[in-house]
Amino acid sequence: MKKTGIFFTYFQGERLKDFPEALGGLLGKGNVYYYDAVYGSRDGLFYLDPVGEPLLLKVHSKNMIESVKRTGDYESALYCAGGTVQAAEEIHRGNIDNAFVFTAFGDHHAGRDFYHGMCYFNGAALAIAMLKEKGTKRFAIVDTDSHHGDGTRDIFRRDADVLHVCFCDQDYSDRYNKIDVRILNPATDEECLSKMKQAFILRVEAFKPEYIFWEYGYDATKAEYGDRGVSRDLHIKLAELIKTVADEVCQGRLIAILCGGSGRDTATYTIPRIISVFAELNNRFRLA
Ligand SMILES: [Zn+2]
Numbered sequence: 001m002k003k004t005g006i007f008f009t010y011f012q013g014e015r016l017k018d019f020p021e022a023l024g025g026l027l028g029k030g031n032v033y034y035y036d037a038v039y040g041s042r043d044g045l046f047y048l049d050p051v052g053e054p055l056l057l058k059v060h061s062k063n064m065i066e067s068v069k070r071t072g073d074y075e076s077a078l079y080c081a082g083g084t085v086q087a088a089e090e091i092h093r094g095n096i097d098n099a100f101v102f103t104a105f106g107d108h109h110a111g112r113d114f115y116h117g118m119c120y121f122n123g124a125a126l127a128i129a130m131l132k133e134k135g136t137k138r139f140a141i142v143d144t145d146s147h148h149g150d151g152t153r154d155i156f157r158r159d160a161d162v163l164h165v166c167f168c169d170q171d172y173s174d175r176y177n178k179i180d181v182r183i184l185n186p187a188t189d190e191e192c193l194s195k196m197k198q199a200f201i202l203r204v205e206a207f208k209p210e211y212i213f214w215e216y217g218y219d220a221t222k223a224e225y226g227d228r229g230v231s232r233d234l235h236i237k238l239a240e241l242i243k244t245v246a247d248e249v250c251q252g253r254l255i256a257i258l259c260g261g262s263g264r265d266t267a268t269y270t271i272p273r274i275i276s277v278f279a280e281l282n283n284r285f286r287l288a
């Protein structure tokens with residue numbers, strides 16, 4: 001069974017109101033580890049640290065960091081990105097195999113010198129900067145948020161060691177392993193699953209990254225603000241595909257980062273099920 005870390009930060013907003021309670025029985029499982037920035041953790045052994053400024057400066061410009069400080073969300077943003085960095089550290093140390101990171105402020109619209117869409121710092125990019133210092137070389141990022149991951153693309157534009165596959169509104173590919181895959185609107189679950197297999201799974205098998213990061217946005221779900229008509233169960237099936245390929249190519253090293261999506265019900269439905277997939281728990285949280 002895989003050891004799964006849950007990195008939890010909750011500061012405000014509607015979508016995570018049911019958590020951590022909605023994690024239910026998952027927190028009692030012997031292979032699930034809970035790291036938390038807000039509440040006392042299960043046995044007091046694990047805490048979540050904010051990301052430090054020296055690491056921030058390896059990814060983001062001084063100007064951009066100063067500008068985030070003026071938003072009033074700086075501290076929360078440090079904890080959100082810190083969850084991803086710490087998840088990568090724990091996997092690197094061998095304490096866990098994979099992780100799900102809750103965020104209040106996402107990730108993929110934070111570039112080197114800009115941010116928008118409530119994405120202040122790029123947690124995946126910060127974790128990759130940290131792992132590179134420890135000698136890790138190859139990474140894959142898959143982005144299933146409804147929108148283009150412009151921040152992540154900006155940071156790794158010329159870095160061919162980072163495969164970035166983004167499902168959005170355009171088709172694109174270049175020699176630096178940067179790929180966009182157009183998803184129709186409306187789309188079907190079948191189309192998305194087939195594009196995930198073609199554009200990411202096959203590619204990642206050849207690319208052989210040492211870590212996989214998944215920007216998990218659920219805003220393409222029916223009735224969400226990035227609605228493409230897909231079902232909430234699509235996300236669980238995507239989790240199964242991505243987890244399986246991570247097990248195949250990089251000893252299961254996989255970090256999911258919560259990205260876009262605003263509905264409380266979809267967060268409460270999908271996140272415990274995705275974590276169950278990661279932790280290989282066949283329980284009531286799987287597909288209904
Ligand atoms: Zn894209």
Ligand SMILES: [Zn+2]
Pocket residue numbers: 145146147217219226260261
């Ligand atoms: Zn989005």
